[in-house]
Amino acid sequence: MDELVSLSVNAGCATITLARPQARNALSFELIHALAKVIRDVAARVAAEPDTIRVVVVAGNGKSFCAGMDLKAVLHDPVRMGEMLQQLSLSLLALRQLPVPTIARVQGAAIGGGCGLVVVCDFAVTHPEAKLGYPEVDLGVCPAVVAPWLIKKIGAGPARAMLLLGGTLCGTDALTRGLVTHCVEAAQLDGTVADLAARLMTGGVNAIACTKRFLNELDGSDDESIARAAAELSARVIASPEAQAHLQRHFQIAPPSQPRT
């Protein structure tokens, strides 16, 4: 099977690429595991040789950055679903804790957990037509895993309104609401990301690492217990009859056959 997440390093800039374009890079069990492994590799390399990776770009192959959690495949498998959410939640935490600046390169769509990847990065570049957001409550699902990161990104009040209302935003509105830091024409995405990465690599490695660690400490980013509790809550809500009914309608699949009582 082809790699679901690839890593390339070029002149100090590491690019983590979600490579499941046929499914709009939806976060499947396997993809999340591959992502976790790549993030661990990057963290290990940064720790061993701080000069080799000075900025990390998170990107997605194909038309969309990431369509969100691939719930369909695990809808009737709560154990696997729970593992998947834990792994995603801990991967977001690990990405946040990289001591180098991170940039999300967002084309097409970044939905739910995919938009979690966007807000956990220090910077995010998108284009006006992109679609970003958290439609979890629309599907009867709780956006617990992304909530702590969105609060840190745009503040608790605006995050509350956004998560309770669900839905998605275009790239222009995402910039206004603070979900992304840059919104440029689609043709300029790569150029803007490259310029930003180059600028971020001009600072002192230690100064940047120190600043990022302190930012994480001050805004509570290092709290692993929240990441774990979030995944548990999310899994519990997905397993509930309400969410199962919403999701089955959404995916237009039949409920699992159960003996009638």
Next chain:
Amino acid sequence: MRLVTASSANGVCTITLSDPARRNALGSLLFEQLESAVGDAHAMAERRELIAVRLCACGPAFCAGFNLQECVDDPHTLAGFVLRLSSLTRALRAMPAVVVAQVHGPALAGGCAIVASCDIVCASEQATFGYPVHRIGVSPAVSLPTLMGSAGCGGARVLTLSGEIVDAQRAAVLGLVHRIAPDEPSLNALVGELLEELRSKGPQALRETKAWLNAIDGTGPAGQFGAAADRVASATAALCTEVESRTLLADAWRRRARTP
């Protein structure tokens, strides 16, 4: 006399402040009726009969803050209002349904504190927000636990320390307001659409999401919010009976009485 009305339909409880002549000022009777309406809504939400609470007001203002006329002669009344306001903001935050504020005019002092404890704040361009209470020797600190969540630490600092009154646009920049409509009729329509949208979501998902947000942004009962809010409320209430507050309040009331 009804100063607060409440009615429920299609999973939404609408609570309306209806004392337009006093700009919906928070006095003993209005407090009592508002507390009771919020309590009833909570019970309905617990019975899973509600998905949202719409909080709106009639008359020229959303809510002008405390009814000072009741406080001038007895500082203990003012202290009591401070404690009741603190409880009210916490009750709104703890409501197991989405609380939507519909603000069409000034929401000042206690009125602003109520707005800051709602989950989603919709305002018309005519709405204003602020805590102009230092001049009467009162601290807006009881609003801080929810305001710091809504407007962020920086915004909360600016609003409560300056006493500045800001318009809807500025309040949106600060994070206190989430949707703006040009005038009152379109605000009414906007809130209607938003409630319609909320009805299409999973009720349990909304409840769980709100409870999780309360837990992680520090406005849940288990976190710092409970203990800190108690401490802030009693300290702020104690201030009201001191000479500074009594003198400033009496002066402000005399000035107001002289203004034709």
